[in-house]
Amino acid sequence: MKMLDIGEVAARSGVPPSTLRYYEEIGLIASVGRRGLRRQFDLEVLERLALIALGRTAGFSLQEIREIFGRDGRCHVPRPDLRRKADDLDAQARRLNALSRLLRHVAACPEPSQLDCPKFRKLMRLALRKPAKRVA
Amino acid sequence: MKMLDIGEVAARSGVPPSTLRYYEEIGLIASVGRRGLRRQFDLEVLERLALIALGRTAGFSLQEIREIFGRDGRCHVPRPDLRRKADDLDAQARRLNALSRLLRHVAACPEPSQLDCPKFRKLMRLALRKPAKRVA
């Protein structure tokens, strides 16, 4: 089985070695062993890192990600919680879309102050539906 | 014109007074004056706070938010940048949707280890399209 040095993992994933060590320290990834001092990773870690990056951009903390994609590739979160998180993500996605439309409108609108533009205000009310609450 | 004490703003917005002072300090919101020592805010600040919350959950830093919805309600970001940010938001929204589907699948899938499930792997590849890059 092909093993990767930390440098290789860094090169392929774009995640710096210092961060990979940190992630290992907090139990977010695992090396499969050492060769001398050097950590060896197998290719699977790359998928895991991609998933971690994804979770991060979705606003999950590293702790949450560890829970959701717990070491051993198994998920230790009860199913209803997962579905709730999925709902949160959907709501969040809708907010992002609304914000996106808002930004596009700002980019296009000639109105001197945005707050004076009725379309802006309408888009904003729309973006603010679902009061933007962080859910741990 | 109705003015609000910091405590009222906190009560109506859910943002604690300490945070409101902090936001004022970094120029993210402005009070319209003082009565004695006390900051007075007008109602507009509530909309601004909602917008800030929205921006935060979209992953913008407070600095970015300040640029985008710059003091005076005007935006000081060049239009192409705004459109680029909007594109980022759309991409991000798509990733969130993919992640949501992934979570829902995990909640439903009986496969002992997710990595063994072909549907999981497919959803994951899908979620990972657009390599999840943070754009300042």
Place this chain on the structure above:
DNA sequence: CTACGACTTCAAGTCAAGTTGAGGTCAAGG
């Protein structure tokens, strides 16, 4: 008048998520 509660400032503390640096190990090449 004075006590209370809601505010004020300012400095320091906290937390997550890393990064940086000093000093050490090891294998391979010249």
Place this chain on the structure above:
DNA sequence: CCTTGACCTCAACTTGACTTGAAGTCGTAG
């Protein structure tokens, strides 16, 4: 043999976003 480069550890530092605490200032109610 000895240098070089890639790795190692561990502690300390950084940044962003707040929070906390001590000490002080108001204005209104009793």
